[in-house]
Amino acid sequence: MLIHPWDAARSTAEWQRWLAAHDFGQLAVNGLPGEPPFVQPTHFAYDPSAGGEFGEAVAHLARPNPLWPALDADPHVVLSVVDDYAYVPGPWQALPGAPAEHATPTSVYTAVQLRCTAHVVDDPEEKAALLNRQVGHFQPPGLSATVAVGEVPYGRMLAGIRGIRLEVIGVRAKFKYAGHKPDEVQDRIASGLAERGAPGDAAALAGQRRRRQEA
Template sequence: MLIRSWDRGAEPEWRRWLAAGRDFGLLAANGGPGRGPVLVPTHFLLDADQGEIVLHLATPNPFWAAVRADPEVTLAVTDDYAFAPGHWRGDPGTPTSYYASVQFSCTAETVEDPAGKAEILNRQLAHFQPETPQTRVVPGGEPFGRLLPGIRGLRLTVREVRAKFKYDDKKPVELQYALAGLVAGRGRGLDAGVSAQLRRRAALRGGPPATDGGGCPAG
């Protein structure tokens, strides 16, 4: 992922962006000689302070063979994306894509033991299903303990984070706000989130205060 100086995402920015409910990404492992990468769409749980990501996958998933061969993996999260027509953007009138993306380069550790798998599942349940605190996984216990052989846990140690917020920060602030209005007026797909990001990034550059509406306030 190419990151220019003007669209680099700082750590407080990407942390807030992810914390606003963005906990589903694309996990990639090397597929070995003559094969493409193994890609797995998955929910995950990030502990940014500890530099750790945990998740689980079904035991038959082809990801496991790939990660045994090479434990270096990438997890990517992309959202708030839209196409920007060239005639909206001023000279030279070239179209572009707006998007936010955070990519984690990680070292993967497979978790096989029942207690370790249950610990990961319970952390995920507490995050994704907090309304049922009584629902917990106990090895050997009902109703989920007997299902543990059907999954493996995955613990990712984060080595590098690369974040990009591509919203025309190289353009004048006034044009960036105008683009936000044009995208909002179009009103399709993820345009509302993209418009909010354009306003937020413009505000960070010295424009009027703005809030992106998605848990990522200006500043």
């Protein structure tokens, strides 16, 4: 992923705040020799205080998932999360004094890629603890029973899954919101997103406004 200086995260706290509100991504696992990578959509729970410098994410997948042999062979993976995106028509990007029809269209978005070392969790007690971390993140309080080995309702299901602890060892974060463009252009993009109101436009506009306010 190309990251220009004006699109880069300004701090670790910036991408961690964004990731705290985005907990669905794609886990990319290197394929076995001669095979393409596996890309697995998955919910995950990220904890910046767990693990090492960059925190840890946890997830789980069904035992029959075909990616396990590849993950066992190579635990180096990438968890990719992209959101708050929108298409920007060329005229919105026209520089002052330039013909609007000559301007180049683009996309705006946020992308965070976590480079991780994956640790497969098969011990029943450890899987139960991992699932409780996920349940605690996603479920409203009081709406789910605790996961415990040998106990209803989830204990008997533990054998059907494998847990994954994703130890984050590197991060690439990009906030692409035309931050290098003149104010006139950024204002035009903001107005266009607000007026169009297509799916995703409000989130993209919020991302652009936040970046400008914090610049």
